[in-house]
Amino acid sequence: MSSRQTFGTVKRLGAILIAVVIVAAAGIVVGQAPEIFGVEEEPEASITFEDQQGNGSSVTIREVSLSDGGYVVVTDGGDEPLAVSERLEAGTHENVTIDRVDDVSRELIGQLTATVHQDTSDGEDYAYESSDGEEDQPYLDDGFPVSDTATVTTSGETALGNSFLVESIDAPAAATTNETIEVNARIRNPTEFQTQQPVEVRIDGAVIERQVLELDGGEARNVTFQTDTNGAPPGNRTIGVYTENDGAVAWIDLEFHTDPSVAITDASNESVTVSAAIPERGFVALERNGTVLATSDELDPGEHENVTVDVPADASVAETDELTATLYAGSPGAVDAASPIVFGGEPVRTTFTIAEASGDESGDGGSGSGNGSNGG
Template sequence: MSSRPTFGTIKRVVAVLIAITVVLAAGIVVGQAPAIFGVEEDSEATIAFEDQQTDGTNVTIDEVSLSDGGFVVITDGGNEPIAASEYLDRGTHQNVTIERSEGDPELVGQLTATVHQDTDDDETYTYEETDGEEDLPYLEGGYPVSDTATVTATGNEAVSDSFTVESVDAPATATTDQTIEVDAEIRNPTDFDQQQNIEVRIGGSVIERQVLELGGGDSSEVTFEVDTTGTSPGTRILGVYTEDHGELQEIELEFHTDPSVTVVDASEDEVTVDVATPESGFVAVEDDEEVLGTSGELEAGEHDNVTVEFDENATVDEDDELTVVVYGGDPADVEAASPIEHEGESVEETFTVADVRAEADAEDGADENGESGEGDGEG
């Protein structure tokens, strides 16, 4: 394990030194220093969006808390929002009403409310119009902070002819390489035969889907074999959904192995590693001063033979001490990424190209000797 500072550590140290200079120049008392240094928790949010009946023109968010202010955005499963709240100041807000704009779809059905930040500080929601550059969602465990509700039209027993989910039975815990059984009781509330899709989602992503046919008024138990591979660990929402209805429960997913990274090949141009990461991120190769190259984005899970090509301006000698580090975040925004830790230590490995080559040559020699030995023993 290397003890040298990563590029993220160096950047934070420089920022602290600059802040200290500002404090001393302004003559501010020491007790105020933490606020100036930016010593605060990452942006956080929570939201509660309960099932409700409306006239289709608005919905009510029961409670939303935002550490830095922002917006609540309503979607119906598509990529585009169908309504967004006015700007909300930091703090907790109750009974927030969100109205649809004229010409937009009615606010009925299976809707999702997601909490977004106001990253450009203009108090105007611009996530879509900036192609996701501004007003990003608040995140928890790498996933947007959101809640899903079934919204039905006032005076109607159902907003559509959708099947209903009467109950869901799934394990409370699982690992991220496991196939679990999810049982759901599905009912057709109408008087006529229908065929509809039934979906299982974890963390908002569709994991399994079946087509179910039911006669009018009939019910049936549906069983799904759900593979959790690639799902990020942590407390996740597992839901079974029909066209306009769903039932949810929490599932605690534990990463199935220890986070790790191992160098399997190296040259002056690139490094190949095997990596196990509990969240989406990437692998970076660094020396004492800079990042020499990064992999593409990796989903949570185990990955073999991940290649990290060095930047075209990087110069690497075979005896240079390098470190490969696993990061959580986007390889397109390295400065904002954070090293993934296991038992309080960064997941990394220090190596030289010469050492990796020597080890590979030794293994090749052992294989050749082993084959020769078998040949000598014959006859």
Template structure:
């Protein structure tokens, strides 16, 4: 009897070991699924581009990583690139030097943006030649992977006729709806009286622009009253820029109110909301855990009368429970967007079209009663 029990126990142990082996093998197969079945993972990249002094002809990128290889493209907000790096193999690269073309007229100074592009062709950069069909930028949360820096120079030849920004002074902290004073000392390096456009930018976006006139060789400290409304909260770069020069400092911007989204009106055709959104994003209408429609792109700040059109294919009834949720990212790439959180909770509100309609009807009735009472008085 003891022998039969021992044999049965051995059989169970063997069966368990076989089961464990099968599970482990399955786990290995699942973990290697992309490689085994030819499924490609999303390409990834990162870049670090810091403020520095340059000579106007070259720029150095501190570090860039590219999962699929590609290029770094330098721009200054214009329609054409200022310079493109040589082809970079997949992996991490440090101190990448980018040279401007010999026939280029624009010096590599001022505020520059370095964007990481994939190589989808034949080791030659063709993004602009193909109207964006080839060598598209790497994306993170729906936005191109890039970094912005200010390249200054002490070389008067590199500056050319551009005014020089010798210093900048701005508050270390502010909210996203106040007017701050930004002081900058600006010098005309030429011998002639000249007028030039001066801009104040926060993270690359123009928040103020002014035409300044200086005598030849004159330096002047100028104060800009800059409204921060629309700037994204967080630790940001604020700078003063001329045609070919600039100076920057950091500012910590706090969103001026709590993030929120409220439903003002709703029908089976569209939903109207008011929102305070702390970063670039959109409002999504969700049903049964899925996004059925989105608003257009919203800039950071407070927005009234944001309309979200509901698709006819959504088949939403007045009694269906819906949710209006704030997302960071692009409405054109919902899968890469992420819900905006406040106090560790998503910023969202639950509603039904019927409840909103009843509330609106009640408000109109109350307003009519108040008007009638006022008339009787």
């Protein structure tokens, strides 16, 4: 073989080796593309929270998976968490026991919701509420917090001590969210002594009615509660009667008593005042061109008058700017995790200008119907 042929063969082999190295390197770069170019994958989570019997002081999460680690937070519809897990490392965890927060007096009984939260704060403890929703926000799936709901009942008379027992409950199967209903229960004192104890009616874990009942030793009595559903969230909800360590639960279908709506009653460059009928816990957001400028305080389900949204001083809102007031479900401290309330297939919002709203003494000018139309 001539030297020319040998040299040509070497060149071809060298070219092939270089091509192989380039392809391999390209594969590594593609595989590491999110990290190399600063693109982070969205954190993911899942949770399974099953109906269970408990002792009122702890609950068990059947399974939770977290891509980046974090916490499981248990609530009953109130503003504060009832139980928070220890920090969980990334991965899948089974049969996670979560104890009630030390300074919480409410039992972990009734319909409870377990939500998976990220760990984004610099501190070692869960910080979502203490940071007004800025840190340790929930994991999201299609824009909604990753959560699961379960009904927790007490585990039997042997664990109840001297607690009154709830032997039965009778509640309406359906009602609206602004009426007074009768809830009947049979309560028994299992001890030999005359005793006074509080008895509560809860809807989705939130206390709606409470009275102190006195029973002789061994006495059983039928008790009727006149329960006002105003402020309860609509939907298929648990309704229960609870004593210190016992309870009985039924289901009630609550229908929101009116159409969700938001209407402008007054407006200026400093603030906007609205009336709102909101079917679940949420807030009113003031928006311009799809961007949230400000929010109201958090609102309980129901009808609200004189809800104020303060306009930020640096927003530079002109009297002729087109603004929108929208109802959101969620916390005003975590706007990104909140979602618009929909009625009739459309978000509940109303569009207006400050000039129109302030110039109409009836409060209706420029506000539209406020019953779910987009105002646009």
